[in-house]
Amino acid sequence: MPAWNLTYNTYKPQEEGLREALCTLGNGYFATRGASAQVSAGDIHYPGTYLAGGYNRLKTKIADRDIENEDLVNMPNWLCLKFRFTGGQWFSPENAAIRSYCRELDIQNGILTHIVVFEDEQGRRIRMEEQRIVHMGDRHTAAMQVSLTSENETGALEVESAIDGTVQNRGVKRYGELNSRHLEVLESESVQDRPLYLKVQTVQSELRVAMTARTRITRKGKALELAPKLMDDDGYVGKRYTVDIKKKETIVVEKVVLVHTSRDIAISECGLAARARIQRTPGFEPLLKTHKLAWKQLWRRSDITLTDRRKKRSDHHPEMVVRLHIFHLLQTTSKQTINLDVGVPARGWHGEAYRGHIFWDELYIYPFITLQHPEITRSLLLYRYRRLDTARAAARAAGYKGAMFPWQSGSSGREETQTVHLNPKSGRWIPDNSHFQKHVNAAIAFNIWKYFESTGDMQFMSEYGAEVLLEIARFWASISTFNKDFDRYEILKVMGPDEYHDAYPDADEPGLDNNAYTNVMATWVLTQALNVLEILPEDRIEELCETLHITESETDLWWDISRKMRIIFHDDNIISQFEHYDRLKELDWEKYREKYTNIQRMDRILEAEGDSPNNYKITKQADVLMLFYLFSAPELKTLFKQLNYPFEYETIPKNIDYYVHRTTYGSSLSWVVHSWVMARSDRKRSWKFFLKALQSDINDIQGGTTREGIHLGAMAGSVNILQEAYMGIKTRGNILWVNPELPEVLEKLEMQVRYRGSTLAFETTQEMCKITLLCSPENTFKFGFKENLYELKVGNTRKFHI
Ligand code: BGC
DSSP, rough: OOTTTTOOOOOGGGHHHHHHEEEEEEEESSOOOOOOTTTTSSSSSSOOOOEEOEEEEEEEEEEEEEEEEEEEEOOOOOOOEEEEEETTOOSTTTTEEEEEEEEEEETTTEEEEEEEEOOOOOEEEEEEEEEEEEOOOTTEEEEEEEEESSOOOOOEOOOOEEEEEEOOSSSSSGTTTTTTOEEEEEEEEOOOTTEEEEEEEEEEOOOOEEEEEEEEETTTTEEOOOOEEEETTTTEEEEEEEEETTTTEEEEEEEEEEEEETOOOOOHHHHHHHHHHHHHOOHHHHHHHHHHHHHHHHHHHHHOEEESSOOOOOOHHHHHHHHHHHHHHHHSSSSSGSOOOOOTTTTTTTSSSGGGGGGGEEEEEEEEHTOOOOHHHHHHHHHHTTTHHHHHHHHHHOOEEEOOOSSBBBBSSOOOSSSSEEEEETEEEEEOOGGGTTTTTHHHHHHHHHHHHOOOOOOHIIIIHHHHHHHHHHHHHHEEEEETTEEEEEEBOOOOOOOOOOSTOOOOOBBOOOHHHHHHHHHHHHHHHHHHHHHOOOOHHHHHHHHHOOHHHHHHHHHHHHBOOOEEEEETTOSSSSSSSGSSSSHHHHHHHHHHHHHHHHHHHHHHTTTOGGGGGBBBSTTTTTHHHHHHHOOOHHHHHHOOOOOOOOOTHHHHHHHTTTTTOOOOOOHHHHHHHHTOHHHHHHHHHHHHHHHHHHHTTSSSSGGGGGOHHHHHHHHHIIIIIISSSEEETTEEEEEEOOOOOOOEEEEEETTTTTEEEEEEESEEEEEEEEEESSSEEEEETTEEEEEEEETTTEEOOO
């Protein structure tokens, strides 16, 4: 399989959902799953279309409680394109026999192809070749071209092209009991000589979405004059054409689709916009050309090539999967996302799991985007800035100061975490306490700082970033309490990233004390907040202190907390995940491994057994180890020294070993962090974990979750292992530092990054690293390699021996 294609040569109904998610096409404005255009939603197929940030809230009564969820809405299905011989059955994977099959995602050009030979009950065979795009350069446009060849029959072929607005949210089985009808139809039209038209509205958020579709059928390049049967039925608009086709003859159906919403800028009204725009939108071929150009430009910046020593290439070899991950990252958040006021969702716009919500996963996603397309990160950070007031209100309501951002964020920035979730293993609805993960606030502050460090964008920091960071610092100061006994500050009743622990065994209330990750991050945020008040232009500092009423006594408190935060250790320098972690029981891993084939979701297993993960020393994902993921050893040493705690470098491998052995990998983010933290100390294992991170979606190693949406944090995180861990590219202060070290199995790694307006190309092997300055606004570029600083002129290359 070439390194740019994801190919499936057989049809497997049980894998359809997974493949649809992996073959999703999108452009950062909307995305459509890679479902067959001949199917509708059911147990096997799920042709979802989602708008970036297209949310709606619905209430449902569950166990006598009214619960409300905000969902990413499944929008009308524009794919619908069916065909049959008059009087026969529709050709589709379910209705017809499949004589040959190929579904291929061309990652380089963003094209999804289906080539299928169908045979109906009468033995009549049609060869279908479909190419599909969601235009990367024009965010409102999608198109498909379907050539239909009759292999053995002369007759009348019916072709139905439609937009189906009768769809509901049915993509996640666990949500099956929840209300799922998000759309109401506002306008529809199916008339001769005009494109199909449908306008719907989400029932609560009143987001209006207009779609138009123009269908053209040609034979030997000539458009056919046809009078289709018109369909306009309760949200389903379509046209059914009858075309005479001879044996061995081919007809080509072209469908061009336009999507506009009431949130679009530079329009009057979305229906008018979609109808006007389709008039000036060209046909499939010219669209394909400009779409390919947009992807070519994206890959020119973002491609990573890796050459590994293994001669035999497997189907899912790393280079292809890395590209697939970059591809989905760029389809979720692209230039087309800028100005949309959306965040970056944990599961992409690829499915309905986690309802399109924005979590702390940004932490894993930004590093790669920022060094490729910093303007996208800037726009995504503004999504948080615009929700600062809601975060302030949330902090006040909880009795804190500053701003408390939600664990799950959607349209308005209020807390969107569900209050109960279903354990499919026990069938029970269980309280969901994950909103106790206040550490998301530290991630937001960290992301702002890192963006600033990578870009030097003082205008952003000054006008937007600083305010958010300062308000988050204020929140951390107000949630911290002073414990006289220890002469230290503490953070009580929260949750760390490990979602398997939300309470102490037998406690009546959720919450854990002194989660080490949270406490260190809070320390870091308070330190950075003080730093921000030093580096901003003086007049802006004055403005911020006036507006936010920041006083000297408040900054003194920040200073004090950032010197006296409590971190707890056990077993000789093991950083305790939280206070009394050491008192929990060890799990009998062997017993569970024997009893259940997959123990990744130990929370579900234990709950179904009437037990709880809260009783055990097990973690769903990296928690303490996040510290080694985010900070270098010297940075951590400085932080611990600031807190007056010892920190020996030997602490790192010891803690890694301790927690890796207690992780169930219930979150795909664990593979990323574990690969990362071992990148230097155990290159073999690091590579093994990296491969796991690569497999997590393509092989659906969590068993059924990818069909509900990709895991964008793990996808981006795996790419970032190459950039930051193996190539060793890190921003620190005003310098881009490089310190490569490849896993033994990698022969060569090549990539480009953009840093403060300069473009650099990197090529690293086991023996040497070549850095070329491709272009720069300055004549020379200063960078760090290992411990030393060097300069490069535009067009020049420097070679380093490793
Ligand atoms: C993980 C979280 C993550 C969320 C969304 C959960 O399974 O535990 O850390 O933010 O998925 O990706």
